Amino acid sequence: MNDTGTVLAGPRPTARHSNDPEAAVEAETLDEATLVEEQEQLSGADQPLTEPEPPAAVAEGEDIPVPPGAPRALLRSLMGPHRKRIVLAVLMIVFQQAALQVGPLLVSVAIDRGIPALRGHDAGPLIAVTAGYLGCAAVATLLQRWFIRLSGLINQDILLDMRRRIFRHAQLLSLDFHERYTSGRIISRATSDVDAVRELLNEGLQELLSVALQIVYISGLLLVLDWRLGLVSVASAVPVFLLQRSYRLRSKNIYRRSRTAVATVIVRFTETMNGIRPVQAFRREEANDASFGVPNAEYAKSNADSMISMARFVCSARVTANVWIIGVVLWGAYLVAGRELELGVLAAFVLYLRRLFDPIDQLAMFVNGYQSAAAALEKIAGLLAHEPSVPEPVEAVPLPETPEHARPGATTGGREILFDRVGFSYRTGKQVLPEFSLRIPAGQSVAVVGATGAGKSTLAKLLARFYDPTGGRVLLDGVDLRELATAELRKGVVMVTQESFLFSGTVADNIAVGRPGAGREEVEAAARAIGAHGFISELPEGYDTDVRKRGGRISAGQRQLVAFARALLADPAVLILDEATSSLDVPGERAVQEAMRTVLAGRTAVIIAHRLSTVEIADRVLVMEQGRIVEDGTPTDLIAGTGRFSRLHEAWRDSLV
Amino acid sequence: MTEPPTPAHSPKRSTVRSLLRIWPYARPIRWYLAGSTASAMVASLAGLLIPLVLKQIVDGPVSKHDSSGLWWPAALLLVLGLAEALFFGLRRWMLARPLSGVERTMRADLYARLQRLPVTFHDRWASGQLLSRATSDMFTIRLFLAFPLVFLIVNSMVFLVGIAIMFALDWQLAVIAVLPAAPLIMLCSYFERRYSAAARLAQDQNGDLATIVEESVLGIRILKAFGRHRTMAQRFRAQARELRGTELNKARLLANLWAVIVGLPELALGTALAVGVVQVAHDTTTAGTLVAFLSTALALRWPVESLGWLLAYSNEAATATDRFFEVLDAPLADADDVVTATGPDSRPDSDIRDGIRFEGVRFRYPDAPADTPDLLQGVDLHIRHGETMALVGTTGSGKTSMTALLPRLYDPSAGRITLDGADITALSRGRLRELVSVAFEEPTLFSASVRENVLMGAPDADDAALQRALDVAQAQFVRALPQGVDTQVGEQGLSLSGGQRQRLALARAVVGAPDFLVLDDPLSALDVHTEALVEQALRRVLAGTTALVVAHRPSTVLLADRVAMLVDGRIAAVGTHHELLETSPAYRELMSGERVPA
Structure with missing residues (x-):
């Protein structure tokens, strides 16, 4: 039955991560383009570059380390709340198996006692035995039914708990973890790995329990019936166990190979399907057929190996079992012939022995299911054991109420930002931002410019608390960000990235992510303010257009407008815009900037842009280079000066109309 | 998903x-x-x-x-x-x-x-x-x-x-033992049917749950930025509870199914046992026969029980x-292609150096709602041989769709497109795509080395060509990667930044020195400085090819000899950048963002 089970748990689509540069923030440091003053310096770009580290994607297999004992601890904590129900379920199966195994015993009683009694015209024993047999059958049936229901309840509650834990934990983990671990793997933890555990819980454990109990009961009965024959029969467990162990070890390796192969198959497949345009445009079809063939063949081979290994086990175990049965029966017959054993006892032995070895195939399937569930549980435990590097505060501090905030219905006033001797390095120790301090007064709009890899995004992410600084503190109105509860922090600080991801649902739903519960007028007002109302009302169903369905074709630029509207709706005290206009055309960008002038009034804003047009709406400009702030001043002052910004601005103006 | x-x-x-x-x-x-x-x-x-x-x-x-x-x-x-x-x-x-x-x-x-x-x-x-x-x-x-x-x-x-x-x-015992077989098979297939319906529902709900997980991970930055993980967690919980309900229903069905499977045969066996004992007592049968009978009956349980799930599985x-x-x-894709010219001579006649022509091209996505107008409503455009044409237009005006028509990723619903005088539908797709090289707006890299990713554009190109292409795209960062051009990138390799991916996609498009080049906003993810360098290098490439470049910004437009402006599904104006600046207020607005008083 397990064979059917695994079908439902087939591998699920691993999602690809969005193609936004954010996804590779760490690799950004690889970028050679450093804002340098002279062309010559840049043309020497082959100079030894920053060591490419840390590898952003870890190859499948070298997963995050799993603390020893974590899988077991996870299992314990999942089962803990259900202890009583689990005990009850086990008791049920204990009695159910007992009732089921009594059958042959009653057959032996019927033959040895019932027949002679009946010949003496006493139907009593036969009636008793028959009633007993039917009663046991009824009890076994009912207990089986209850057990399946109860264990279903326990399993589902455990799975629900486990799913929720994975989900919650994945949400709590910091961005740098998500970037390293890749979306596909987190998704497969919450889907296919949970499925593997589910299969084991649903089918495997019950089967294992039944099989184990069956073996125990039958062994016990056989020993009671006749200890000599019983002992010999029970001894057969030794070779079968040894065979089972060697099969388990063999299949473990094969299983691993098969998982790796199927993962490669899935990655290749999804990559091709998601990149079908370049695949066709660059005529990759035949080359892809060949390169897909490699993991496909490897997967087929490991499948065949696993089937062969199972064939070997089933065959050798059966041979052992059958030879053993024959031996026992022969000996028993010899004993009966010598009048040392009753005929009925031998009959019972014959029936029980076949049953004793029946579960061999089930055992083989259980081993398979166990193998995959154990691997899955280990991966899940590893994920759950990973400490979020940006933890929630133990004791949250509220943001101070300012007079502006107290005013009812007021658009949120800005808040002061202070970077207090902040520094940031990667886990590998590579320094991204050397120690610096920076104060941004409430209400000020600051533009941050600099080349890719200069540290602009890191600065923004520290402020949004996507990362925590490795040194110093980031203060919002005097409160360390680390002391703010998430809800409080997000009322204060919101970041709009160039990320163009839309959640399934309508356009209105997507904007309302900024403030759940906002009414349609508020959503529309936000969209209007940013100049997105036009294109949204032209969609087939306006604000109610499903972004994943027919007609919901929304271009990259339009998605950025939706993201903006979302941020406006959130109405934060501090707004961070990270490359938020990269896909807009000039009029779109201009419209956004117009809107920003009013939106940003009274707010603190940090604006990061490759393009200098954004700078025009800023009160202050920071120029960053290799993690340092090298220029700081009002736009007018900097343009008038002779620094980097002035030259950059000139070059940019030349590129315009 | x-x-x-x-x-x-x-x-x-x-x-x-x-x-x-x-x-x-x-x-x-x-x-x-x-x-x-x-x-x-x-x-x-x-x-x-x-x-x-x-x-x-x-x-x-x-x-x-x-x-x-x-x-x-x-x-x-x-x-x-x-x-x-x-x-x-x-x-x-x-x-x-x-x-x-x-x-x-x-x-x-x-x-x-x-x-x-x-x-x-x-x-x-x-x-x-x-x-x-x-x-x-x-x-x-x-x-x-x-x-x-x-x-x-x-x-x-x-x-x-x-x-x-x-x-x-023993035929009498056999009748007793076989009696439950018919109801057993019927009940089994009844429960199996209901069970597989519940199983399918569970699978769908599982898929919905997976979607929420996927979105919560793919949109993690947005959720974090707005502190919305609680909302998402609530959605997840509701969905997971629904799944739990279905799974419990499955368990109930399974419980009934097993009760039938275990109960009925035992009932029959118990009866057969009693009857058999009576028969042995009356010497109408032997003890050995009874034992043989009972163990045969036991051996038949599996074939009967299995029929249910064998049928369900076959389903x-x-x-x-x-x-x-x-x-x-x-x-x-090429099911109804009428390729008039095949084989090596399928190259458009190289004597006719006509460039690219769009003639009355109309286009709508096949899945667009019926009541929406066509996206392209009769595009006429001639890009002369060796010329670089910039394509501009407001967001969503159909620029990207127009570029997708050239390599025939989509086919126009009316009108035709010719390359050097040959209708593109007359070329085999392979040949057409050999001639036309594209850099997409969304730079997709595959799980392969940088070399393989770039050389996709020209499988026969050598290392020198690879280097030239990387130089044009200002992708010198490749040299600093752990294994240089042999570094694995893509889903299974090193993940690169958007700008880096875009430059590799650009290198891929130019590596084979294609006759026709299509670039869809090729510089959007680059910073000002790199953009300037790429433009400089790209100019040399564009000089030797006929190109269509989708542009959002003046700096990209300046790569082109002439500019075509797409408005309301038609080419509204064609001319040099300066001509259009002078003659077209709409173009001025598009380029400068300044609303011109009408």
């Missing part, structure tokens, strides 16, 4: 008709299948005969207390026992490699087909749906060939033979087959 596929489902065929479609794939291994079935049959029959021999032992030597008569039956028992074990092993072993081969071939065919299906097909189908066809559906079909197919035949035979044996042993396999052929039956 888990959106159910919209394409019209073919009317539900019968299970058998669906399964018959696997035959072409199963045909090469037909002898293995037959051998496996025969082995299973031999093994099952041997298993069935064992109780008969046991009866001989009990009735003969044992009841006569004659131990010397044991040897012959014992030898027979040994032969049967070994035969059962070995033939069951042989059955599995024989099919292992051939069956994996079938699965592999089917998967390879599916993949090959999908690669060659039109982009419109992929627009309609979520990649998750396709993936599940390539993985779990293939698995279902393989398993069907390995178990249900073989055992439907074998178990029916075993069942019949077993009943024959039982009737031969599932039929669905999997249908899903597989939904893809394989979809018409290929």
Whole structure:
């Protein structure tokens, strides 16, 4: 039955991560383009570059380390709340198996006692035995039914708990973890790995329990019936166990190979399907057929190996079992012939022995299911054991109420930002931002410019608390960000990235992510303010257009407008815009900037842009280079000066109309 | 991702008709299948005969207390026992490699087909749906060939033979034992049907749950930025609870199913036991016969119980087959191509240096709602040989769609496009795509080395060409990667920043020095400085090719000789940047963002 089970748990689509540069923030440091003053310096770009580290994607297999004992601890904590129900379920199966195994015993009683009694015209024993047999059958049936229901309840509650834990934990983990671990793997933890555990819980454990109990009961009965024959029969467990162990070890390796192969198959497949345009445009079809063939063949081979290994086990175990049965029966017959054993006892032995070895195939399937569930549980435990590097505060501090905030219905006033001797390095120790301090007064709009890899995004992410600084503190109105509860922090600080991801649902739903519960007028007002109302009302169903369905074709630029509207709706005290206009055309960008002038009034804003047009709406400009702030001043002052910004601005103006 | 596929489902065929479609794939291994079935049959029959021999032992030597008569039956028992074990092993072993081969071939065919299906097909189908066809559906079909197919035949035979044996042993007992078989099979298939409906519902709900997980991970930055993980967690919890409800319903059905499977046969056996004992007492039958009868009846439990799930599984396999052929039956992109010129001479006549012409091209996405106007409403545009044309227009005006028409990722709904005078529909797609090279707005890299990713554009190009292309795209960062151009990138390799990916995609487009080049906003993710350097290098490439460049900004427009402005699905103006600045207020607004008073 397990064979059917695994079908439902087939591998699920691993999602690809969005193609936004954010996804590779760490690799950004690889970028050679450093804002340098002279062309010559840049043309020497082959100079030894920053060591490419840390590898952003870890190859499948070298997963995050799993603390020893974590899988077991996870299992314990999942089962803990259900202890009583689990005990009850086990008791049920204990009695159910007992009732089921009594059958042959009653057959032996019927033959040895019932027949002679009946010949003496006493139907009593036969009636008793028959009633007993039917009663046991009824009890076994009912207990089986209850057990399946109860264990279903326990399993589902455990799975629900486990799913929720994975989900919650994945949400709590910091961005740098998500970037390293890749979306596909987190998704497969919450889907296919949970499925593997589910299969084991649903089918495997019950089967294992039944099989184990069956073996125990039958062994016990056989020993009671006749200890000599019983002992010999029970001894057969030794070779079968040894065979089972060697099969388990063999299949473990094969299983691993098969998982790796199927993962490669899935990655290749999804990559091709998601990149079908370049695949066709660059005529990759035949080359892809060949390169897909490699993991496909490897997967087929490991499948065949696993089937062969199972064939070997089933065959050798059966041979052992059958030879053993024959031996026992022969000996028993010899004993009966010598009048040392009753005929009925031998009959019972014959029936029980076949049953004793029946579960061999089930055992083989259980081993398979166990193998995959154990691997899955280990991966899940590893994920759950990973400490979020940006933890929630133990004791949250509220943001101070300012007079502006107290005013009812007021658009949120800005808040002061202070970077207090902040520094940031990667886990590998590579320094991204050397120690610096920076104060941004409430209400000020600051533009941050600099080349890719200069540290602009890191600065923004520290402020949004996507990362925590490795040194110093980031203060919002005097409160360390680390002391703010998430809800409080997000009322204060919101970041709009160039990320163009839309959640399934309508356009209105997507904007309302900024403030759940906002009414349609508020959503529309936000969209209007940013100049997105036009294109949204032209969609087939306006604000109610499903972004994943027919007609919901929304271009990259339009998605950025939706993201903006979302941020406006959130109405934060501090707004961070990270490359938020990269896909807009000039009029779109201009419209956004117009809107920003009013939106940003009274707010603190940090604006990061490759393009200098954004700078025009800023009160202050920071120029960053290799993690340092090298220029700081009002736009007018900097343009008038002779620094980097002035030259950059000139070059940019030349590129315009 | 888990959106159910919209394409019209073919009317539900019968299970058998669906399964018959696997035959072409199963045909090469037909002898293995037959051998496996025969082995299973031999093994099952041997298993069935064992109780008969046991009866001989009990009735003969044992009841006569004659131990010397044991040897012959014992030898027979040994032969049967070994035969059962070995033939069951042989059955599995024989099919292992051939069956994996079938699965592999089917998967390879599916993949090959999908690669060659039109982009419109992929627009309609979520990649998750396709993936599940390539993985779990293939698995279902393989398993069907390995178990249900073989055992439907074998178990029916075993069942019949077993009943024959039982009737031969004692027809009265046999009638009692066989009585529950009919209701058992009926009840089993009733529950299996309801169970598989519940299972399908659970699968769908599982898919919805997976979608929430996917979105919560892919949109993690947004959720974090707005502190919305609680909202998402609530959605997740609600969905997970729904799934739990369905799973519990499944458990209830399963509980009933098992109650029937366990209960009914036991009931019959209990009755048979009582009747049998009475018969033995009246000497109408022997104790040995009763033992043989009961163990035969026990041996038949599995074939009967299994019928339910064998049928259910066959049903599932039929669905999997249908899903597989939904893809394989979809018409290929070039299904109705009329390629007039094929082979090496299919190059457009190189004497006619006419460049690219769009003539009255209209286009709408096939899945666009019926009441929306066409996206392109008669585009006429001539890009002269060697010329670079910039294509501008407001967001959503159809620029990207227009570029997708050139390599025939989509076909126009009316009008035609010519390259150097030849209609692109007259060229084979392979040839056309050799001529036209594209850098997409969304730079996709594949799990392969940088070298392979770039050389996709020109498989025959050498290292020098690779270097030149990387230089043009200012992708010198490649040299600093751990293994230089041999570094693995993409999903399974090093992840690169958007700007880096964009530069590699650009290198890919220019590496083969294509005759026709299409660049879709190729510099959007670059910072000002790199952009300037790329532009400089790109100018040299553009000088030797006919190009269409989608541009959002003046700096990109300046790469072009002339500019075409797309407004309301038509080319509203063509001219040099300066001409258009002077003559077209709309263009001025597009480029400067300054609203011009009308």
